[in-house]
Amino acid sequence: MGEVFLKQIPSYDVDTINDAILKGFSSLGIDIKNEVRGKRVLLKPNLLGAYPPEKAVTTHPSLVEAILKILKGRDCEIWMGDSPNGVQNSLEEIWEKTGMDDLARRYGVLRKFFEREGAEWVGELLISKPVLEADYIINLPKLKTHSLMTMTSAVKNMFGIVPGLKKASYHKISKTPKDFATWLVKIAESRRPDLNIVDGITAMAGNGPSAGYPVNLGLLAIGRDMYDIDYLLASILNIKPEETETLKAAKLLGFTDLKPPVVKGDDASLFDTSTFKLPVTYSLKVSHTRFFNYLVNAFIGRLSISPKVNKRRCKRCGACIKICPASAIKKTKDGYPEIARKMCIQCYCCHEACPHRAIDLRESLILRLNKWISSKLRAK
Ligand code: SF4
Ligand code: SF4
Missing domain, CATH: 3.30.70.20 (Alpha-Beta Plaits)
Known part of the structure; x- marks a missing residue:
């Protein structure tokens, strides 16, 4: 049975988040020092567009900084990358407004603009090259509602490994949300992340993933398995996991048995979702x-x-x-x-x-x- 570590965190204080992540690693038996040794480590935040962190559209830079503090000084090369939706703003503006540019400069992180680095076919899927070249991937989703998929978390965040406007083609060939969810799972499985750390400290409720409203949920979640994390977070947001399209698709494809994971750290009932509206x-x-x-x-x-x-x-x-x-x-x-x-x-x-x-x-x-x-x- 899978395990997910939950921690209640009141704010985006970097040291507090850093401490919580280290506790999570220890609780889940993750020896990060050994796991990243000698590797190219790719951080994959949600960089949907040129939004400032307080809008809760993108992964908060403080959470990314907390993990960078853990990786810095380890024997590894740190990369960071995502592919936004491909239509608004320049990529540089997105990195600047989301706070990632500043982090990349301060921590010596190699920026990977997935649109510009080339892509390769993995079976029927076109995947950005840095994703395929990285030795270790840390998925850093923002917890949000999603008007088509109801929720975006670990699985949906991996859609960003498809470069630029190519993403839109998956919508075109999907006749139903179920079809689209199946593509999302296949894409996420083309390079399953090694680790998932979800930013739900301020989550997005309402008509996400960009037009909703921020809710201070105070939630940090860490886990190895995308489906375990999404199962638990869906439950916390009062979405039935068995009615969540990506989880249903993953079960049909044989990637999960849709069973609740063991919760480590804080109790799931601590998180107040009374003001959290679904799309x-x-x-x-x-x-x-x-x-x-x-x-x-x-x-x-x-x-x-x-x-x-x-x-x-x-x-x-x-x-x-x-x-x-x-x-x-x-x-x-x-x-x-x-x-x-x-x-x-x-x-x-x-x-x-x-x-x-x-x-x-x-x-x-x-x-x-x-x-x-x-x-x-x-x-x-
Ligand atoms: S609806 Fe939005 S995206 Fe479309 S043209 Fe107007 S401002 Fe731009
Ligand atoms: S198909 Fe409809 S919902 Fe999708 S982008 Fe076009 S107008 Fe919007």
């Missing part, structure tokens, strides 16, 4: 009532959540147009994007990529009606 799209995944099932059968196709451009916030940057894998977004004469609903495959890439939170997710009338009726029935 609006989660309501599509869970059947609350028999009435819901009836509606799904009767109105299939109308229980939908669609992206809609919010012109008040839109800055006409064109990032959504560039990323849309279905070419469903066109620029209108006044420069605003317009979404062709019939072409939209509801992958929510535009929602994720918009740097100005100008793509809203709108529930269809029938879905809102169902939710209202479901809540009334549950209240009885």
